[in-house]
Amino acid sequence: MPATPRPTATPAQALEAMDSLIAAHLLGQQEMAQRLGLNITDLLCFACVLKAGENLLTAGDLAEHAHVTTGAMTGILNRLERAGFITRRPDPADRRRVRVAAVPAAVSRVEALYGPYYGRLNDLFASYSADEIAVLTDWFTRTTGLAQAYIDELREKEDQKDSRKDSRKDTDSKTAKSRAKNKNQA
Incomplete structure (x- = not known):
């Protein structure tokens, strides 16, 4: 699709628009987390699990991605597991470690919640x-x-x-x- 003419903007205006986007994004993520029965940190960790897909992450991997301690990650994984978002699977290479997998029903819930928003984003990208x-x-x-x-x-x-x-x-x-x-x- 041909580009729509865009108004000119200064770097200061771009930063102001970015600040507004970040604020809206933070509020949106908080709303999404609440609707899923999670806190924002747990949602972030579940997003890391989703992004990893079939390359299941260890608790240590997730702690690094989320910038939390491994002790804090244990609590996060306990909450996600109790809420039905993840399961822990033994690491085939090292039985002392576990890998974290998303529960398909939880993936469906997240996709149903985020799907309409991502559809709107795709529509917006189509105008560029x-x-x-x-x-x-x-x-x-x-x-x-x-x-x-x-x-x-x-x-x-x-x-x-x-x-x-x-x-x-x-x-x-x-x-x-x-x-x-x-x-x-x-």
């Missing part, structure tokens, strides 16, 4: 030329990379900050023990 879709795809991909890199950077700074706090606690603890020892020897 192939070149415009290529630009959009490039922008989505690169922006996702920027966002992930920034999140990693923030987490790294937080980890360094926590490490410095732990180091100070260790030093303070050693100093207190040394003082107590010296006091007892006196």
Whole structure:
């Protein structure tokens, strides 16, 4: 389909439109999660399971994708399993590990909920030329990379900050023990 003429926009206008999209997306995801009886983190993890398809992920894989600890992932998987979204299967290569599979009925529920929205998105994409879709795809991909890199950077700074706090606690603890020892020897 030929491209529809588009109004010109400045980078500031594009960022404002993006902020509006992100806000609408966050509200939409929260609404979808509630309708499925999940919280947003559990929905994100289930989306990772769906994206993996037949390449079943381990709990550790999911924890990495969702940026949560493996301990937190255990709780998430317990909730998803109780809610009928996933099953755990023994890893054929290592029986100590489990792999996570989506329950077909849950997949159908999610597809029924998201299907109309994705249909509307496909209709919207149909109004763009192939070149415009290529630009959009490039922008989505690169922006996702920027966002992930920034999140990693923030987490790294937080980890360094926590490490410095732990180091100070260790030093303070050693100093207190040394003082107590010296006091007892006196």
